[in-house]
Amino acid sequence: MTHSLKFIEAVKWPLKTENFANPHNNLAWQNELVEAVAGFSTFILKQAELKQFPEIIALAYWFRPAHLKQLQTEQVASDKVRPLVGRAAGKVFHIAPANVDTVFLYSALLSVLCGNQNIVRISERSGDITSMLVELLKIYCQSPTGKLLANYLAVAEYSAQLENVTAQLSRWCDLRVIWGGDQSIAAISQIEPNTKQIEFPDRYSIALLSLNKDIKQTAQQFLTDVLPFNQQACSSPKAIYWLNVPEEKQQDFWLNIENLLPNSRNQLTMSNKVEQHILLQKLAVEHGIELANHTGKSFAKIKSIGPLGQCKVKNLTSEMLVAHSGNGLVLQTDIEDVAAIANSEKLQSVIIDDQTLGEALQVGKRFVQIGQALAFDTVWDGLDLIDVFALK
Amino acid sequence: MQIDDYNNAAVFSQFPVYGLNSAEKQAFLQQRLNWLTHHHATHCPEYARLLTCIGEVNSPMCNIEHIDQVPPVAARLFKDYGLKSIKDEEVFRLMRSSGTSGRQSQIYLDADSAKLQSQILVKTLQHWLGKQRRPMLIIDAKETMQNKNGMSARAAGLQGMSFFGRNHCYALDENMQLRIDEVKSFIEQYHNQQIFIFGFTFIVWQQFIQALQSLGLKFNLQQAILIHGGGWKKMQQQAVDDKTFKQQINAQLGDVSVHDYYGMVEQTGTIYMQCEHGHLHCPVWSDVVVRDINSLAQLKNGQQGLLQVNSALPTSYPGHSILTEDLAVIHGEDDCPCGRLGKYFTLHGRVPNSQVRGCSDTFS
Numbered sequence: 001m002t003h004s005l006k007f008i009e010a011v012k013w014p015l016k017t018e019n020f021a022n023p024h025n026n027l028a029w030q031n032e033l034v035e036a037v038a039g040f041s042t043f044i045l046k047q048a049e050l051k052q053f054p055e056i057i058a059l060a061y062w063f064r065p066a067h068l069k070q071l072q073t074e075q076v077a078s079d080k081v082r083p084l085v086g087r088a089a090g091k092v093f094h095i096a097p098a099n100v101d102t103v104f105l106y107s108a109l110l111s112v113l114c115g116n117q118n119i120v121r122i123s124e125r126s127g128d129i130t131s132m133l134v135e136l137l138k139i140y141c142q143s144p145t146g147k148l149l150a151n152y153l154a155v156a157e158y159s160a161q162l163e164n165v166t167a168q169l170s171r172w173c174d175l176r177v178i179w180g181g182d183q184s185i186a187a188i189s190q191i192e193p194n195t196k197q198i199e200f201p202d203r204y205s206i207a208l209l210s211l212n213k214d215i216k217q218t219a220q221q222f223l224t225d226v227l228p229f230n231q232q233a234c235s236s237p238k239a240i241y242w243l244n245v246p247e248e249k250q251q252d253f254w255l256n257i258e259n260l261l262p263n264s265r266n267q268l269t270m271s272n273k274v275e276q277h278i279l280l281q282k283l284a285v286e287h288g289i290e291l292a293n294h295t296g297k298s299f300a301k302i303k304s305i306g307p308l309g310q311c312k313v314k315n316l317t318s319e320m321l322v323a324h325s326g327n328g329l330v331l332q333t334d335i336e337d338v339a340a341i342a343n344s345e346k347l348q349s350v351i352i353d354d355q356t357l358g359e360a361l362q363v364g365k366r367f368v369q370i371g372q373a374l375a376f377d378t379v380w381d382g383l384d385l386i387d388v389f390a391l392k
Numbered sequence: 393m394q395i396d397d398y399n400n401a402a403v404f405s406q407f408p409v410y411g412l413n414s415a416e417k418q419a420f421l422q423q424r425l426n427w428l429t430h431h432h433a434t435h436c437p438e439y440a441r442l443l444t445c446i447g448e449v450n451s452p453m454c455n456i457e458h459i460d461q462v463p464p465v466a467a468r469l470f471k472d473y474g475l476k477s478i479k480d481e482e483v484f485r486l487m488r489s490s491g492t493s494g495r496q497s498q499i500y501l502d503a504d505s506a507k508l509q510s511q512i513l514v515k516t517l518q519h520w521l522g523k524q525r526r527p528m529l530i531i532d533a534k535e536t537m538q539n540k541n542g543m544s545a546r547a548a549g550l551q552g553m554s555f556f557g558r559n560h561c562y563a564l565d566e567n568m569q570l571r572i573d574e575v576k577s578f579i580e581q582y583h584n585q586q587i588f589i590f591g592f593t594f595i596v597w598q599q600f601i602q603a604l605q606s607l608g609l610k611f612n613l614q615q616a617i618l619i620h621g622g623g624w625k626k627m628q629q630q631a632v633d634d635k636t637f638k639q640q641i642n643a644q645l646g647d648v649s650v651h652d653y654y655g656m657v658e659q660t661g662t663i664y665m666q667c668e669h670g671h672l673h674c675p676v677w678s679d680v681v682v683r684d685i686n687s688l689a690q691l692k693n694g695q696q697g698l699l700q701v702n703s704a705l706p707t708s709y710p711g712h713s714i715l716t717e718d719l720a721v722i723h724g725e726d727d728c729p730c731g732r733l734g735k736y737f738t739l740h741g742r743v744p745n746s747q748v749r750g751c752s753d754t755f756s
Contacts, residue, residue, distance in 0.1 A: 273685050274698070274717060274743050278466045284445035285438045285473055291445055301446055304686035 014134045016154035024151050028084045028115030029075045038065040039145035055102050090116040090391035093173035098123035104179050106376040112152045114389035119154045170195045203234035203348035204321045210243045210354045218353050219256035221371030227266040232326035235349045235373045239331040261306035268307035268328045275327040276309040290314040318344035398423035405511050407676045409519045410732035421459045424704045429454050432710035435477035439710035460681050464700045464715035476500035478708045489657045505708040509661030516675050527582040528557020531591025531600045535566040545657045553590045570603040586615045592622035604644045613646040621653040658711050662703040671736035677704040682722050696721045717743045
């Protein structure tokens with residue numbers, strides 16, 4: 001089946017070379033392909049001015065040559081790769097979320113490594129980080145090592161209202177990958193409903209802290225997890241469960257946060273602060289959240305710590321955490337036993353500062369060391385992406 | 393004054409619009425706002441949960457000692473929830489905000505609230521316009537009022553204001569273009585009388601004043617008054633400030649005193665009129681507080697922060713204390729050079745909006 005990928009509608013192609021439309025061989029985990037992807041990482045890490053964007057650096061670090069070599073060795077040894085090589089490349093259509101998260105690019109590049117041709121749809125309202133990444137890809141794909149990548153990766157930008165474009169791309173692909181939220185997934189699933197698809201719906205994450213280690217370091221790691229993407233990524237901690245942590249230690253933690261914040265890059269502004277106040281009221285109206293410490297009619301309901309806000313609550317349900325819209329508000333609650341953590345289908349990462357806690361956890365899809373919450377893993381949301389992208 | 397009177401609308405609606413000093417106003421509004429807090433806590437479960445959230449669980453809930461202490465409801469909540477303290481069958485009118493983008497506020501009124509709101513609006517405006525109805529030039533189209541899809545805030549504003557005029561002339565046609573012949577003959581007929589001109593700030597500027605300017609038309613009105621409102625966002629985009637606006641109006645129209653006003657659909661009836669010194673004034677039924685964006689602590693006069701508006705009027709929905717997303721500075725109380733009592737303030741734009749909801753908006 002051939003599709004010309006020509007559209008009458010307003011579809012922009014920030015990245016698509018003429019050669020992309022030609023048939024390409026499946027080069028799953030072959031040296032030249034691994035080098036083409038690793039080259040993008042090297043290209044990013046060479047740009048000094050990108051150091052100020054931790055999200056981009058993290059992406060480049062993940063795709064660094066040494067790491068890809070390691071994955072390549074595992075894959076080639078696994079016997080899964082050989083039957084694929086030399087066949088026509090599979091076709092994967094990725095629908096990225098607007099505004100937050102670079103995670104869609106991890107999945108797209110991983111799919112490239114698995115031998116597929118990929119089209120990534122980005123929203124015309126995408127955030128700065130996304131635009132910057134697309135621009136970087138464009139430049140890199142013109143370099144000698146990048147040329148090969150361009151055969152396997154294209155980026156389309158169009159409004160989601162253009163459903164026939166989504167339909168056409170869905171017919172083009174062998175697999176459709178949709179990054180949340182739930183409403184988008186429901187809406188897109190209606191378009192060409194027989195398309196094979198994987199989806200990453202709305203998730204929330206929490207931190208479970210015992211503060212048994214260096215508090216300053218823990219505070220720094222917490223900021224690494226909570227600040228990027230305005231706390232709106234699926235893996236951003238929305239709340240801290242304090243596991244038998246005395247109040248003075250918690251205050252020490254927040255004091256450290258306060259001291260570290262001026263040197264921690266973030267994009268939170270005055271309007272996020274207003275959103276924090278509104279969010280607390282919405283959680284009260286909709287889910288009956290109650291503050292634990294209130295001092296009469298004083299108005300300091302949310303304690304403001306630089307651009308972050310924190311408040312301790314009496315009750316913390318998964319519905320509240322699902323409704324939590326980020327913006328830098330950290331809810332907290334004291335617990336004596338991990339069993340007190342509300343489990344939910346929507347709970348993704350449990351971020352821990354004590355390795356021994358992981359074993360006891362019966363909640364969430366993933367537990368992760370503090371400071372690593374946003375780190376990408378080939379198993380995401382319980383799905384082994386390398387397996388999925390092998391398109392058997 | 394009897395304490396009971398403070399909660400009797402028939403009595404307090406007769407208070408002089410700008411005639412109570414700080415102590416008198418405190419006595420009145422403390423009683424009234426406390427009553428409203430208890431009333432809404434009893435009749436609106438969502439509002440009760442807001443008080444419970446901040447630990448106000450004892451009855452009577454949240455008795456305040458000073459009017460600055462009423463906990464405000466974030467204005468955004470009126471967009472997301474149908475907050476009301478009346479039964480469905482008592483809803484007399486549903487008001488919606490004018491916002492063209494995003495969700496609109498929904499304000500439920502019963503017959504009593506609607507009546508009280510319009511009474512107070514009349515009293516406030518009569519202070520500025522006098523009791524005599526004036527020939528009225530409306531800088532809008534007749535068609536704006538005839539939208540059958542519920543009443544927009546703009547239509548509600550026009551309808552409310554048209555009550556203060558007679559011999560109404562609509563200056564714009566259905567395409568919002570100047571009806572030049574009608575305007576000319578209206579002004580010819582009434583140029584010696586005190587004409588009342590009303591319109592929304594940006595419409596007055598772009599569709600009327602600039603249109604007159606490009607046609608090279610000038611008039612020489614005597615003792616006319618222009619009341620305009622609706623916000624400065626679009627004006628700022630064109631770098632037009634209050635001073636330029638007034639100067640240009642006087643250049644095109646002659647002797648016109650120009651008064652901006654501030655108000656919102658969430659507190660219809662309570663309006664803040666701009667005096668000769670450029671200050672917005674609280675009428676006696678209202679009070680304002682400016683809060684720090686981070687801590688929501690009350691700020692001093694002269695400091696800029698989020699504006700909280702308290703009003704004695706809303707009984708059918710919990711809107712007696714609202715935290716807006718507007719930035720304001722309070723300049724003083726009872727001592728404006730114009731002589732009116734009450735707090736006076738200026739507005740300084742809105743908090744830039746960032747209603748981004750994480751990964752959830754792939755499909756837009």
